[in-house]
Amino acid sequence: MTTVKKLWMVIGILVILSPLGFIIPALFGAGGAWGEWSLEEIKKLTGYVPQGMEKLSRLWSSPLQNYAMPGQREGLVHGSLGYIIAALAGVALAAGIAYLLARILGRREERKND
Amino acid sequence: MHIPDGYLGPATYGAMFGVMIPIWTAASWKLNKTLKTRQAPYLALGAAFTFVIMMFNIPVLGGTTGHAAGTTIIAVLLGPWAATIAVSVALIIQALLFGDGGITTIGANCFNMAAAGAFSGYGIYRLIALRAEAKSKRRWIAAAIAAYVSLNVSALLAAFQLGIQPILEKAPDGRPLYAPFPLGVTVPAMALAHLLLFGFVEAGITALVVKYFQKNDPDMLSRS
Numbered sequence: 001m002t003t004v005k006k007l008w009m010v011i012g013i014l015v016i017l018s019p020l021g022f023i024i025p026a027l028f029g030a031g032g033a034w035g036e037w038s039l040e041e042i043k044k045l046t047g048y049v050p051q052g053m054e055k056l057s058r059l060w061s062s063p064l065q066n067y068a069m070p071g072q073r074e075g076l077v078h079g080s081l082g083y084i085i086a087a088l089a090g091v092a093l094a095a096g097i098a099y100l101l102a103r104i105l106g107r108r109e110e111r112k113n114d
Numbered sequence: 115m116h117i118p119d120g121y122l123g124p125a126t127y128g129a130m131f132g133v134m135i136p137i138w139t140a141a142s143w144k145l146n147k148t149l150k151t152r153q154a155p156y157l158a159l160g161a162a163f164t165f166v167i168m169m170f171n172i173p174v175l176g177g178t179t180g181h182a183a184g185t186t187i188i189a190v191l192l193g194p195w196a197a198t199i200a201v202s203v204a205l206i207i208q209a210l211l212f213g214d215g216g217i218t219t220i221g222a223n224c225f226n227m228a229a230a231g232a233f234s235g236y237g238i239y240r241l242i243a244l245r246a247e248a249k250s251k252r253r254w255i256a257a258a259i260a261a262y263v264s265l266n267v268s269a270l271l272a273a274f275q276l277g278i279q280p281i282l283e284k285a286p287d288g289r290p291l292y293a294p295f296p297l298g299v300t301v302p303a304m305a306l307a308h309l310l311l312f313g314f315v316e317a318g319i320t321a322l323v324v325k326y327f328q329k330n331d332p333d334m335l336s337r338s
Contacts, residue, residue, distance in 0.1 A: 003331045004155045011159065014166045021170035021181070030173035033180055034303050035276055035293070036118055042294070052283065052291035053120035060119060062213035067169065086212060087169055091162040093211070094204045098161035101199060102154035105145040 011091060018087040019080035022067070026076060064089070115180075115272040115304065116208065116223055119216030121293040123283035126275055131221035137198065137229050144195035153192065156334075160188040160200035165207065168214075172315065174307045182316040183227050183268065186235030186261035187323045191334050194236040201228035226271040235264030248332040254324040261320035262313040266305065269312075273297075273304035 025031075031041070039057060043049050063070065067086035072078050122130075149157065164184040171179040189197035202224045208214040215223045242256035277297030280290040293300075327334050 003327075003334075004159065006330070007159050007163075011162050011166060014163075014170075018166060018169045021172075025171045025173045025179045028173040030171075030177050030179050032178065033115065033171070034176075034178040034307065035121065035272070035300065036116060039120075046294050048289065050120075050290050050292055050294055051285050052123060053293070055120070056216070056218055056292075057118065057120035060210075060213075060217040062209070062211055064211050065213040067212050067214070083169070087166055090165045090169075090204075090207055090212065093207050094161035094165040095158040097207070098200050098203045099154050099158035101142075101203070102145070102149055102157040102196075103151060105142050105199075106149035106151050106154060106157075107146055 015084060015087045015091055019083045022079050022083045023076055026079070115226060115269050116205070116215030117219040117226075117272055117276065118213075119218050121216070121279070122219055122222055122275055123279060123292045124218075125282055126279065127218045127222055130219070130225050130275070134221040134224050134229065137225070138202065141195040141198045144193075145199060148193060149196055153196075156192055157196055157200055160184075160192060160197065161203045164188065164201050165204040167319065168204070168208070172311065174311055176307075178307070180307050180312040182312060182319050183231060183265060184316075184319065185227060185231035185268070186239065186257065186264045186316065187320045189232040189236040189264075190239050190257050190260070190320070190324065191327065194232040197232035197236070198224075198228045201232065222272075222275055226268045226275075230271055231264045231268045234267040235260045238263050248335040249328045253335060254321045254328065257324045258317040258321040262317040265313050265316040266308050269304045269308040270301065273300040276300045276304075 037045065039049050039054060042053065064086055068079065068082040069085060072082045167184045168181050171181050173179050183201070185197055185201050188200050205215060205223050205227060206220055209217055209220055209223070239256050239260035242259060243253050246252035274297065276293040277295065277300035279293040280296050283291040285291050324335070
């Protein structure tokens, strides 16, 4: 098996294991990352929502917010399934776009080279 | 450290786009000169890897989480320009599709985690590895140290950008318009968790991947 194929298997395993990144923080009762609070959390922390923040935060709503499917049910099982689907979609998109960029931007290999 | 929309004011996020656009342009140009078509599968792997590794949130004391980024290992294998592109691709997808990081902050997040992460990681790696043999112990140790420092550079930059908001942009009543915490809060909060935990996770992952290449495909390490 080539290195590239083996590494794709590693990515596949990481995708399957990815719900750990959702379950373990949930078990510890940890929220999101520091400095990535929602407006409600900001209000709890500071007592108010900064005006500019409120305006800018409404600028964009992502279709799969927090790596979850739209209308996904609560709980670890549904969360994990949504997380795996999000991981699959993200990995496929990231790889696809990067591959295209490399093909477009990368210089064609000269034939006489090795 | 994916800064969401609303945390940085226009002065900061505008400036960060202003910094990143020339870097992206230069990276595209450099890729054109250096990346061979046969490396396209590796750039794809790199973008996929950084996307999925950032999904592994690790809880820390204080009820928050963090994660590794994988920027340094991509820079070690493909060079810092290719790493900047691969990580930027993942970050832009995270922002647009998954709400992880804002749209207005794409420039800042790509600067912190992609460009600054890749160049600090790559620079330190080269500085320590020097001309050591591809299969030498020195290589993976160099990569691990570089990864540790690089992730902390990214975190510190994000903390700095967040911490200067209360100074830069205020509402007429004097309250901050955007991220409300001063540098004295943001820097220790971000630095501590990354210095004590996430940096080591990043170093461990990087060392593992370098060792894998030393065993299976050492040419990848002598090329860069």
